[in-house]
Amino acid sequence: MEGGVAYENDLNLKETELRLGLPGTGSTIEKGVSGARNNKRPLPETREEGGANGKPDAQHDDQENAPAPKAQIVGWPPIRSYRKNSLQPKKAEAEAAAGMYVKVSMDGAPYLRKIDLTVYKGYPELLRALENMFKLTIGEYSEREGYKGSEYAPTYEDKDGDWMLVGDVPWDMFLSSCKKLRIIKGSEAIGLGCGA
Amino acid sequence: MKIICFHEKSFTILNTETEFRVFTLMGPNPKMKREFPDSTRSSPFPDEVLERVLSLLQSPKDRSAVSLVCKDWYNAESWSRTHVFIGNCYSVSPEIVARRFPIIKSVTLKGKPRFSDFNLVPENWGADVHPWLVVFATKYPFLEELRLKRMVVSDESLEFLAVNFPNFKVLSLFSCDGFSTDGLAAIATHCKSLTQLDIQENGIEDKSGGWLSCFPENFTSLEVLNFANLNTDVNFDALEKLVSRCKSLKVLKVNKSVSLENLQRLLVCAPRLTELGTGSFMPELTGRQYAELETAFNQCKNLNTLSGLWEATALYLPVLYPICSSLTFLNLSYTFLQSLELASLLRQCPRLRRLWVLDTVGDKGLEAVGSNCPLLEELRVFPADPFDEEIIHGVTEAGLVAVSYGCRRLHYVLYFCRQMTNAAVATIVQNCPDFTHFRLCIMNPGQPDYLTNEPMDEAFGAVVRTCTKLQRLSVSGLLTDLTFKYIGQYAKNLETLSVAFAGSSDRGMQCVLEGCTKLRKLEIRDCPFGNVALLSGLEKYESMRSLWMSACNVTMNGCRLLAREMPRLNVEVMKEDGSDDSQADKVYVYRSVAGPRRDAPPCVLTLSGL
Numbered sequence: 001m002e003g004g005v006a007y008e009n010d011l012n013l014k015e016t017e018l019r020l021g022l023p024g025t026g027s028t029i030e031k032g033v034s035g036a037r038n039n040k041r042p043l044p045e046t047r048e049e050g051g052a053n054g055k056p057d058a059q060h061d062d063q064e065n066a067p068a069p070k071a072q073i074v075g076w077p078p079i080r081s082y083r084k085n086s087l088q089p090k091k092a093e094a095e096a097a098a099g100m101y102v103k104v105s106m107d108g109a110p111y112l113r114k115i116d117l118t119v120y121k122g123y124p125e126l127l128r129a130l131e132n133m134f135k136l137t138i139g140e141y142s143e144r145e146g147y148k149g150s151e152y153a154p155t156y157e158d159k160d161g162d163w164m165l166v167g168d169v170p171w172d173m174f175l176s177s178c179k180k181l182r183i184i185k186g187s188e189a190i191g192l193g194c195g196a
Numbered sequence: 197m198k199i200i201c202f203h204e205k206s207f208t209i210l211n212t213e214t215e216f217r218v219f220t221l222m223g224p225n226p227k228m229k230r231e232f233p234d235s236t237r238s239s240p241f242p243d244e245v246l247e248r249v250l251s252l253l254q255s256p257k258d259r260s261a262v263s264l265v266c267k268d269w270y271n272a273e274s275w276s277r278t279h280v281f282i283g284n285c286y287s288v289s290p291e292i293v294a295r296r297f298p299i300i301k302s303v304t305l306k307g308k309p310r311f312s313d314f315n316l317v318p319e320n321w322g323a324d325v326h327p328w329l330v331v332f333a334t335k336y337p338f339l340e341e342l343r344l345k346r347m348v349v350s351d352e353s354l355e356f357l358a359v360n361f362p363n364f365k366v367l368s369l370f371s372c373d374g375f376s377t378d379g380l381a382a383i384a385t386h387c388k389s390l391t392q393l394d395i396q397e398n399g400i401e402d403k404s405g406g407w408l409s410c411f412p413e414n415f416t417s418l419e420v421l422n423f424a425n426l427n428t429d430v431n432f433d434a435l436e437k438l439v440s441r442c443k444s445l446k447v448l449k450v451n452k453s454v455s456l457e458n459l460q461r462l463l464v465c466a467p468r469l470t471e472l473g474t475g476s477f478m479p480e481l482t483g484r485q486y487a488e489l490e491t492a493f494n495q496c497k498n499l500n501t502l503s504g505l506w507e508a509t510a511l512y513l514p515v516l517y518p519i520c521s522s523l524t525f526l527n528l529s530y531t532f533l534q535s536l537e538l539a540s541l542l543r544q545c546p547r548l549r550r551l552w553v554l555d556t557v558g559d560k561g562l563e564a565v566g567s568n569c570p571l572l573e574e575l576r577v578f579p580a581d582p583f584d585e586e587i588i589h590g591v592t593e594a595g596l597v598a599v600s601y602g603c604r605r606l607h608y609v610l611y612f613c614r615q616m617t618n619a620a621v622a623t624i625v626q627n628c629p630d631f632t633h634f635r636l637c638i639m640n641p642g643q644p645d646y647l648t649n650e651p652m653d654e655a656f657g658a659v660v661r662t663c664t665k666l667q668r669l670s671v672s673g674l675l676t677d678l679t680f681k682y683i684g685q686y687a688k689n690l691e692t693l694s695v696a697f698a699g700s701s702d703r704g705m706q707c708v709l710e711g712c713t714k715l716r717k718l719e720i721r722d723c724p725f726g727n728v729a730l731l732s733g734l735e736k737y738e739s740m741r742s743l744w745m746s747a748c749n750v751t752m753n754g755c756r757l758l759a760r761e762m763p764r765l766n767v768e769v770m771k772e773d774g775s776d777d778s779q780a781d782k783v784y785v786y787r788s789v790a791g792p793r794r795d796a797p798p799c800v801l802t803l804s805g806l
Contacts, residue, residue, distance in 0.1 A: 075314030075721070076696070077582045077612060077639045080371065082397040082425060086530065087580060159534075176589070 100175070106134050106152075106183040117178065122171050130154055134183060141167040150186045157182070243272055251276040278302060283741050285323055285347065286766065289790040290331035302341035302366070303332070309744050309784055310694075311719060312346055313371060316746055316782070318770060320797045324348045324374075326356070327795075333360040341366035341392075348372065354379030358386035365417075366392040373399030377407045377428065384410035391444075392420035405430035405453065411438055418442040422449040424473045424504060429453035440465040449473025452506050456481055456489060463492035472496070474504035477531075479512045486515065494518040503527035510537040520544035527552040529578050535560035542568040550574040555590040555612060562595030566602025574608035575599060582612065582639060593620035600627035607665075608633040615646040616673060621655035631663040635670035641697035641722070644674040651675055657682035660690075670694040680704035684711025692717040705729035709736050719744040727754030730783070734758065737765050742786040750780045752803075758785065759803035766792055767803040 100118045113133055120126040127138050139150030146165050147153035154166040158177040166174070166181070250273050253259050263273040279302040282288060293300075307323025309316075325347045332339050339361050349372045357364065364387050369375075377400065383393065384407055408423070408430040418438070423430070430453060439445060445466050454462070454475030463469075481489065499519045508531045523545050528538070529552040538553065538561040548569040553561065555577050565572065577591055593616045600606060606628040616638050625631060636655075644651055652673035660666060660682050667689055671679060675698035683690065684707035691714050699705065705725040708715070709732055717740065726749035737743055752769065759767040770782040792802045 072583060073641065075311065075316045076641065077579065077637055078314050078694075078696070079579070079582055079612075080313045080397060081315065081399065082371075083529075083578065084582070086425075 102156075102178055102180050104130065104133070104181040104183065106136075107185055107188075109134065115181075117175055123167050123174075126166070127154065130181075130183065136183070138183075143168075147186060152183050153186055153188075155182050155184055156180065243268075243275075246272040247276040251278075254279075256281045275299065279341075280304070282306065284786055284788075285325075285328070286790065286793050287741070287786060287788045290328045290335075292789060294331055294335035298335075300336050301339060302343075303328075303336075303339065304343040304345075305347060306345040307347035309719070309742065310346070310717075311721065311744055311746065316721070318797070318799050321770075321800060322348070322793065322795050322797065324350075324353075324795065326350065326353045329353055329356050329360070337361065338363050340364060343368040343370075344372050345370045346372065348374040349379070350374050351376055351379035351382070355382040355386075358382045363389055365389050366394075366420075368392065368394040368396075369398055370394075370396045371398060376401035377403045377405070377426070380423075381407035381410045384408065385412070388412075388415065389417055390415075391417050392447075393418070394420055394422040395426065396422060397425050400426065402426055402428045404428050408438070409434040413437075413441075416441045416443065419444045420447040421445065422447065422473065424449040424451050426451050427453075432458050436461055436465060445469065447471040447501075449503060450475045452476045456512070457485055460485065460489045460492045463489075463496060467492075467495040468498055469496055470498045471501035471525075472499055472503070473527075474502070475506070477505045477508035477512055479509055481512075486512070490515050490518065497522070499523065501525040501527075503530075505531045507531075508533070510534075510540070513537065513541050516541070517544050521547065523548055525550040529554055529576065532556050532580060533561070534558070535564065539564035539568075545569065546571070548572055550608075552576040552578070554578055554580045556580045557591075558589065559591055559595035559598065562591060563598040566598040566600070569603060571605060572599070572603035573605050575603070575606060576608075576610040577612060578610075579612040579639065590614055593617050596620070597623055600624040604628060605630070607631050610635040610637075612637045612639060614639055615643070616652065616655065617645045617647050618650065618652060618654040618658070619645075619647075621652075622658040625659050625662040629662050630665060631659070632665050633668040634659050634663065634666060635668065635694070636672055637670065638673040641672075642674045643672075651678070653678040653682070657686075660686035664689065666690055668692040671698055672696060673698075676700045677704035677707070680707045684708050687712055689714055691715060693719070695720045695723055697722045699723045699725060702726055702729035702732070706732040709733040716741045718742075720746070720748060722747040724749055726750055727757070730754050731758060731761075734761055737762065737785055738787045740787070742784065744782075744784050745780075746782040748783075750783055751778050752780050753778065755780045755783055755803050763804075764788070768796065769801045769803060770799055771801070 101114055101116050104113045104115055115129065115133070117126070120129065123141065127141075131138055134152075136152050137150065138152050138154060139147050141147055146167075155163050156166050156174070156178045157180050158164050159179060163182070169177070246269070250259075250262060250269075253262060256279075259273055259277060263270045274296050275298065277297050278300060280293060280297055280300050281304045282293070283306050285305050285307045305325065305328065307325075308321060311317060312321065323346060325344060333356070337360070340363050342357065342364075343366070349369060354375055357367070359382075367383060367387075367390070375398075380393075380395065383390065405426070405428040411418075411434075415438075419442070421438075430451070432454065435450070435454070436458075439448065439462050446469060448462065448466060448469055449471070450459070450462070450473060452475055456475070456477060457480075459474055463472075493515060496519055500522055502516070502519070502523055502525070505528060508528075510533075520541070521544060524547055526545060526548055532554060533541075533556060535558045538557045542548070542564050546568065549571055551565060551569065551572060551574070553576070557564075557577075562577070565575065577595070579590060581589070591611070591613050593613065596609070596611055596613070597620050600623065604627060607630045609631065610633075613636075616636065621636070625634075638652070645655075652671075653676055655673070656669070656671050656675070656679045659669065664686075666687055669683070669687065669690060669692070671694070677700045680699060681704075683693070687693075688711075690712045693708060693712070693715065695718075702725055705720070705723070706729055708718070709729075715736070721744075723745075725745065730745065730750050731754060733743070755767050755769055759765065764787060766784075766786055766788045768784045769780045770784070771779075772781040775781050792804055796802050
């Protein structure tokens with residue numbers, strides 16, 4: 001997600017705290033919210049007393065540092081092969097078939113399109129793809145302003161049936177909650193940006 | 197049934213599950229002595245009476261107790277036993293079994309160590325059922341039932357079984373491997389009296405669904421059919437005809453290839469089912485078909501168990517509502533349900549006793565369990581995405597705590613989660629002190645209490661202190677020797693203990709071996725337990741079924757010493773490629789009256805006392 005540049009004219013947003021940060025740091029703070037659950041422990045070997053990095057009192061990993069992905073341990077978690085094999089392809093199927101293909105509509109366009117969200121690594125790529133697909137410009141996202149100044153704004157319907165502005169939540173959360181996309185005219189988007 | 201038997205100097209008290217009867221055998225019966233003055237019998241009853249009484253005993257434990265009273269009782273018990281349970285196929289040989297029990301109709305046989313389910317045992321390890329079948333064909337030609345778990349079963353064996361046992365009725369294969377659907381075809385073709393075919397979670401080569409069509413047209417005896425875990429399509433016409441003509445069919449669990457539309461037709465044929473495993477639940481019906489399915493479910497007044505439900509979505513779950521009020525066991529462990537969807541369904545299931553779900557339901561879904569299922573006794577929560585740590589989902593301690601407040605009768609839990617606290621576990625067992633099976637898997641190895649950063653010792657301390665009936669325990673998280681001190685101190689009824697990535701020193705394992713008097717199965721992986729710990733259990737292993745230790749600190753010398761000191765134990769070591777010569781990477785120790793096994797593959801070293 002592109003970092004926000006503070007605009008001089010404050011719109012009345014629900015998040016009123018001023019934040020100074022370099023472009024691109026916005027996402028770190030959002031990840032922090034969910035950091036508590038990302039409590040990764042090093043493998044037991046690294047906890048030995050003699051270990052160079054030995055920290056006998058286990059701590060949360062620093063929220064800024066995402067630990068390197070662990071190698072999978074044989075036979076752990078203890079799940080029967082049958083269940084493992086039948087769930088993995090199924091999850092992929094479930095994602096491909098049900099969750100990750102979403103319809104995209106655009107105000108004024110006669111046809112809907114369908115895209116596979118898992119193809120994109122993050123918001124910038126998704127937005128560029130939408131721009132290409134519908135031959136329009138969406139512009140820059142900012143937390144405070146949304147897509148102010150853009151001709152169009154991407155919105156999505158989430159699991160609760162609410163219409164949200166694309167970019168408000170972390171990408172992973174967006175992936176698991178997005179039901180469909182709708183590109184609306186920029187003028188309508190201002191309403192979304194004002195504490196909706 | 198409580199039978200209190202007095203025989204001269206000794207008595208045994210046996211617990212079985214039926215009604216109460218008291219028999220007293222009060223020593224030499226004067227009447228008998230008058231009629232049979234030359235009788236040298238110590239028992240006042242003729243054999244036939246004793247055998248008749250003993251034949252009422254069902255539980256293997258009771259029968260073992262009875263057989264130890266005296267020689268007459270041993271013989272009478274041997275002659276009256278019709279079902280034999282062999283928990284470790286290498287603890288005894290088929291010849292020894294046949295010598296002792298001349299009239300066996302039903303055999304249950306378990307093979308590989310449980311960790312083979314998690315790929316920790318080499319594939320060619322053993323546990324081939326064939327040598328057993330060969331002996332049975334001669335000694336028990338009237339064998340009716342065979343239940344196998346973690347055995348290797350080939351197609352040849354299945355065919356051998358099918359043609360050599362004319363009275364064969366019940367085949368149950370659970371977590372077995374080595375066979376294909378061809379073997380099932382042989383069973384279907386030849387077993388004229390088959391009543392049960394239960395094929396669950398096996399490593400089967402699924403060539404085709406044609407086996408189902410092999411049941412002859414005049415075959416009508418089937419009562420249980422479970423092929424839920426097979427993938428290939430079966431001929432639906434053949435299935436429908438089979439279900440129609442088997443009027444006693446009570447359990448039917450079909451595979452994914454059976455569509456909802458076809459399920460409706462099966463239900464119409466078999467409204468008296470008590471257990472149903474659906475096929476695919478993909479929402480693809482027309483309005484009329486949906487209504488017909490609902491009607492069909494409405495006719496099934498006896499359904500108490502439901503499973504399958506692949507690809508079920510919230511849209512179609514309401515079709516199940518007619519049967520939900522009588523459901524006692526609901527297996528949703530292959531269904532990706534969210535919390536609200538589960539909640540809606542559970543509101544209809546007030547009588548639920550057993551529930552299996554995926555962790556996609558989240559803590560919110562488990563709150564719904566607590567709110568709607570006060571009779572719940574068993575809960576299993578499986579991870580939908582066990583290997584992906586980046587995704588933040590699944591269940592936490594909050595979910596299980598919520599269940600414990602609402603389901604006070606809970607006594608069996610299997611719970612996969614990514615975070616847990618000592619306080620939560622203490623609350624859970626305080627609410628549900630009757631746990632007999634407590635299997636907690638914190639998926640990140642060695643993870644501490646995520647709030648306090650302390651080890652999870654106090655959690656399991658609370659479990660063993662509070663749950664005096666605990667029989668089975670699986671521990672996880674960051675654990676020091678203190679956990680094992682607690683277990684040894686309090687878990688006096690514990691029979692099975694599973695440990696992974698835990699403990700600080702030999703002392704931990706020692707405490708368990710010293711304190712858990714009823715321990716039968718101990719399986720340990722990736723723990724810092726070494727020879728001192730292994731050898732501290734020298735005298736205990738003969739009272740246990742087996743010990744498994746892998747990736748611990750046990751050496752070959754330690755194992756050799758154990759084998760030398762305890763000749764009636766089989767001590768087997770499996771080495772990993774590239775490991776140190778002195779390390780005993782995987783150790784499997786078990787008591788046996790059959791001696792070291794002769795079919796061990798090269799990767800399994802049998803250490804003898806020599």
